[in-house]
Amino acid sequence: MKVSEIGQFPLINKISQLIDDCKDNSVSWQNTIEAAGDDCAVWLGEDVKYFGKVDCQVESVHFNLDVISWQDLGRKALAVNLSDIASMGGLPRYAMVSLGLPLDTEVDDVMSLYGGILELAKETGTAVVGGNISRSLVIFIDISLIGAAGNPAGNYLSRSSAKAGDLIAVTGSLGSAAAGLRLLTGRDQTENTQYDSLMQAFLRPEPRLKEGILLEKMGVKAAIDISDGLLADLDHICSASKAGAKVYLKELPVLPALRNAFPENYYEMALAGGEDYQLLFTAPEPIINKVIENCDYPVSVIGEITEQSEERIQLFDESGRIIKTDKLGWDHLKSR
Amino acid sequence: MKVSEIGQFPLINKISQLIDDCKDNSVSWQNTIEAAGDDCAVWLGEDVKYFGKVDCQVESVHFNLDVISWQDLGRKALAVNLSDIASMGGLPRYAMVSLGLPLDTEVDDVMSLYGGILELAKETGTAVVGGNISRSLVIFIDISLIGAAGNPAGNYLSRSSAKAGDLIAVTGSLGSAAAGLRLLTGRDQTENTQYDSLMQAFLRPEPRLKEGILLEKMGVKAAIDISDGLLADLDHICSASKAGAKVYLKELPVLPALRNAFPENYYEMALAGGEDYQLLFTAPEPIINKVIENCDYPVSVIGEITEQSEERIQLFDESGRIIKTDKLGWDHLKSR
Numbered sequence: 108m109k110v111s112e113i114g115q116f117p118l119i120n121k122i123s124q125l126i127d128d129c130k131d132n133s134v135s136w137q138n139t140i141e142a143a144g145d146d147c148a149v150w151l152g153e154d155v156k157y158f159g160k161v162d163c164q165v166e167s168v169h170f171n172l173d174v175i176s177w178q179d180l181g182r183k184a185l186a187v188n189l190s191d192i193a194s195m196g197g198l199p200r201y202a203m204v205s206l207g208l209p210l211d212t213e214v215d216d217v218m219s220l221y222g223g224i225l226e227l228a229k230e231t232g233t234a235v236v237g238g239n240i241s242r243s244l245v246i247f248i249d250i251s252l253i254g255a256a257g258n259p260a261g262n263y264l265s266r267s268s269a270k271a272g273d274l275i276a277v278t279g280s281l282g283s284a285a286a287g288l289r290l291l292t293g294r295d296q297t298e299n300t301q302y303d304s305l306m307q308a309f310l311r312p313e314p315r316l317k318e319g320i321l322l323e324k325m326g327v328k329a330a331i332d333i334s335d336g337l338l339a340d341l342d343h344i345c346s347a348s349k350a351g352a353k354v355y356l357k358e359l360p361v362l363p364a365l366r367n368a369f370p371e372n373y374y375e376m377a378l379a380g381g382e383d384y385q386l387l388f389t390a391p392e393p394i395i396n397k398v399i400e401n402c403d404y405p406v407s408v409i410g411e412i413t414e415q416s417e418e419r420i421q422l423f424d425e426s427g428r429i430i431k432t433d434k435l436g437w438d439h440l441k442s443r
Numbered sequence: 444m445k446v447s448e449i450g451q452f453p454l455i456n457k458i459s460q461l462i463d464d465c466k467d468n469s470v471s472w473q474n475t476i477e478a479a480g481d482d483c484a485v486w487l488g489e490d491v492k493y494f495g496k497v498d499c500q501v502e503s504v505h506f507n508l509d510v511i512s513w514q515d516l517g518r519k520a521l522a523v524n525l526s527d528i529a530s531m532g533g534l535p536r537y538a539m540v541s542l543g544l545p546l547d548t549e550v551d552d553v554m555s556l557y558g559g560i561l562e563l564a565k566e567t568g569t570a571v572v573g574g575n576i577s578r579s580l581v582i583f584i585d586i587s588l589i590g591a592a593g594n595p596a597g598n599y600l601s602r603s604s605a606k607a608g609d610l611i612a613v614t615g616s617l618g619s620a621a622a623g624l625r626l627l628t629g630r631d632q633t634e635n636t637q638y639d640s641l642m643q644a645f646l647r648p649e650p651r652l653k654e655g656i657l658l659e660k661m662g663v664k665a666a667i668d669i670s671d672g673l674l675a676d677l678d679h680i681c682s683a684s685k686a687g688a689k690v691y692l693k694e695l696p697v698l699p700a701l702r703n704a705f706p707e708n709y710y711e712m713a714l715a716g717g718e719d720y721q722l723l724f725t726a727p728e729p730i731i732n733k734v735i736e737n738c739d740y741p742v743s744v745i746g747e748i749t750e751q752s753e754e755r756i757q758l759f760d761e762s763g764r765i766i767k768t769d770k771l772g773w774d775h776l777k778s779r
Contacts, residue, residue, distance in 0.1 A: 140492065144683065145602050146527040146667060147494035147590065154490050156476065158483035161539040161587055163577045191482040203497040205541075205585045241499045245580050249541045251497055251587035254483065266481050331482060347480065 110217065111210035115240060118214065119143070122221050126235050129225045135200045135234035148236035150201060156261040157200075158254040160191040166246040174291045177216045179310045180248065181223025187334065188252040189231055189314035190384040194332035196264045196323030197254035199233040199316070204250050207243030220248070231316060257320040264319065264388065268328035269348035273389035273412040278318050278404055280360040281337055283308035285380025286368055304364050312384040318404055322388055325397045330388035336379040338420060340387055345412075345419045354410035357425045378422075446553065447546035451576060454550065455479070458557050462571050465561045471536045471570035484572035486537060492597040493536075494590040496527040502582040510627045513552045515646045516584065517559025523670065524588040525567055525650035526720040530668035532600045532659030533590035535569040535652070540586050543579030556584070567652060593656040600655065600724065604664035605684035609725035609748040614654050614740055616696040617673055619644035621716025622704055640700050648720040654740055658724055661733045666724035672715040674756060676723055681748075681755045690746035693761045714758075 110118055123143050130136045141149040164170055164184045175183070185202060192199050204224060208217065228235050233252070256263050287309030290302055315332070322330055329348060333340045337359075345352050359377045366373050389412050390398070399406045413421075424430050446454055459479050466472045477485040500506055500520045511519070521538060528535050540560060544553065564571050569588070592599050623645030626638055651668070658666060665684060669676045673695075681688050695713045702709050725748050726734070735742050749757075760766050 141601075146530040147496045147533070149531070149599065150493050150495070152491045152493045152591070153488050155488045157486050157488045159486070159537060159539055159573050159589070160483045161541045161573060161575050161585075163541050163543065163575055163585070165543060165577045165579045167580070168578045194482040195485070197483070201495060203495055203587050205497045205499050205587070207499065207501060207583060237495050237497060239497050239499055239585075241501045241583070242504045243501045243581060243583065244503070247543060247577070247579065247583065249497075249499070249575075249585045251539050251541070253495070253589070255488070263485065265477075 108214045109210065110208055110212045110214055113214050118217065118240065121214070121218065125218065125221050125225060129229050129235070131229065133232035133234065135232055139234050139236055142234065142236040143238070148201070148203065150236060153255060156256040156263065158192055158195050158197045159251070160188050161249065161251040162188045162191070163247055163249040175310055177219035178223040181220040182227045182311055184248040184250050185224050185227045185233070186312045186314050186384065188250050189316060190312070190332040190334065192252060192254035193314045193316045193319035194264060194330050194386055195254070196257050196319045198257050198320070199231050199252060199254045201253045202228060202233050202235045202250055204235060204238040204248070206238070206240045207245065207247040208240060209244060209246065210242060212246070231314070258323055262323060264323055264327060264330035266329065266331050266344050266347035269344050269350050269389040269412045271350055271412055271414045272391065273329070274392050274395045274408050275341070275352060275354065275387070275389050275410040275412060276395055276398070276406050276408045277333070277360065277385050277387050278315050278406055279385040280362050280405070281383050281385065282361055282365050282373055282376030282380045284312060284382040285376040286365050286373070290368065302364055302368055304362055305368060309382065312382065314384060315386045315404070318386055318402060321402055322386065322398060325401060326394045327388050327390040327398065329390070330386055333383040333385050333387050334381060336381040337387065338378050342419055344387065344389065349415050351413040351416040352410055352420045353413055353423065354420060355423050358407060358409045360405065360407040444550045445546065446544055446548045446550055449550050454553065454576065457550070457554065461554065461557050461561060465565050465571070467565065469568040469570065471568055475570050475572055478570065478572040479574070484537070484539065486572060489591060492592040492599065494528055494531050494533045494592070495587070496524050497585065497587040498524045498527070499583055499585040511646055513555035514559040517556040518563045518647055520584040520586050521560050521563045521569070522648045522650050522720065524586050525652060526648070526668040526670065528588060528590035529650045529652045529655035530600060530666050530722055531590070532593050532655045534593050534656070535567050535588060535590045537589045538564060538569050538571045538586055540571060540574040540584070542574070542576045543581065543583040544576060545580060545582065546578060548582070567650070594659055598659060600659055600663060600666035602665065602667050602680050602683035605680050605686050605725040605748045607686055607748055607750045608727065609665070610728050610731045610744050611677070611688060611690065611723070611725050611746040611748060612731055612734070612742050612744045613669070613696065613721050613723050614651050614742055615721040616698050616741070617669070617719050617721065618697055618701050618709060618712030618716045620648060620718040621712040622701050626704065638700055638704055640698055641704060645718065648718065650720060651722045651740070654722055654738060657738055658722065658734060661737060662730045663724050663726040663734065665726070666722055669719040669721050669723050670717060672717040673723065674714050678755055680723065680725065685751050687749040687752040688746055688756045689749055689759065690756060691759050694743060694745045696741065696743040
């Protein structure tokens, strides 16, 4: 059945039933007074710092249904927002989901999309309290998310707190999602289970929420999530912190599968591929060591913060020579 | 200059400057810690009930730039959300603006759009704290809005509180926006200043925020904003409140201009036109009288709430006869 056959309100009712099944004892749901069913969602405010973020996935710009399933698309649309909450050291609370759907969209596909959103919402303690459905020529999934500071005193991770002398570190590995997308688009390697980790990195990114909370607890002040690509996001930190950075190519964490699949250009993917949704953070060495000691998830030191200089980021190759790079990630508005 | 020539970050910088100029001493801006510039917006939470709402305007579904200017489009995209906060008896606090823009969109038009959003934000004490810009084949403006209960004890207006015996009332007049759209689309009457009020009702709807606060203060419990059309929205109240309703055609408030412009079908527009963004509310007679006494803006009693019955809404014509109606507003997903 298509959304044009079922109509707006019955479709919303079906979605509301899915959401009802997700309610649990998380702080978010406990504080929720109304989720859908009235003009607004209603929740009990807390005397904390709140974080707000909105991010949108647009068909044929951010995703292509040849490559990603509706379920994974739903998960990912929420994951990219959760990743921003993670990079502040926050706990997710409330999500509102605004969908744009062509009239011939299958109702079952909308249910799968919501299934993916709600699956990750449940895993992360997020209450999906509201939403909207609009007719549209292209599919879009716009999710706004409200989080609360993980630190009761309200401290949080910011882009502007990096200091000269800080080490630069990242969680997990880089470039996998960009490689996964290329494999999925090329289609020649999708059956190769050796590359599953790369494709999964693109299809099902895991927001580093636990790690964000841990970083803040260990005393880290500066962090960002890597969505535009390592260099672009490090540039955001340098710009906001009025600092420079040195990055050592040989320290970049990349999966063996990435090196195997793209021996020629895996560095490029790790530096500028984007969509890693890992955390990039800076702190003095003792704090970084404490993080590494206490974190269950891999953390790699990749460089250091310097005083502000003309060339904001200096990149060193294996033999210690500076290499030029002008590929600072991806500007999805600018014509190429 | 087009957005594809300026690129994402310079465009965001230009918007940030506009927003900076809007910061004032409103509660919202006083509580705002970060607006744009980091991964998330950050604000100080309050120990109140919060309202959350998201609504989207999609090109050629909700608007057409032949008919509405970029500036008015921005105002309206925010107004439709504010109207939902009004219908809860809430005060707007924080807005996040997610835009979908084709690459050939003029930067000046984006600035006008934001100009319209920020104009109404300033008038209503709303802080625009975050946003997102995506490339898209069609223009969309998705705004998520967070409000706080106007009543310090947390009472608010809901759809589900109507009781048999309540009178039904509306603010302002009905059908004007639907008529305005028809005039603007037809283009034959747009020069006729007699119809300005109708066209303005469509182009620049005014969210009834003050009236929402007043209603709650006077003891009203049930309200909704009229976006889908009077009958459809009254049906939402009846359904949520498990009640029925009687509506008297001759009591419907319509502007003389509407009767003049559409003598044949002005009733239809008032009943099912949609986009009125007036408040529809119910309460016992003494409370309604208190509202009428204290409200600077017109309020009309149009019917009464009854016990639940098979035919949820009974509509009476001038001579007191029941008339059939199957046009319960507009389902924008369903094929016509």
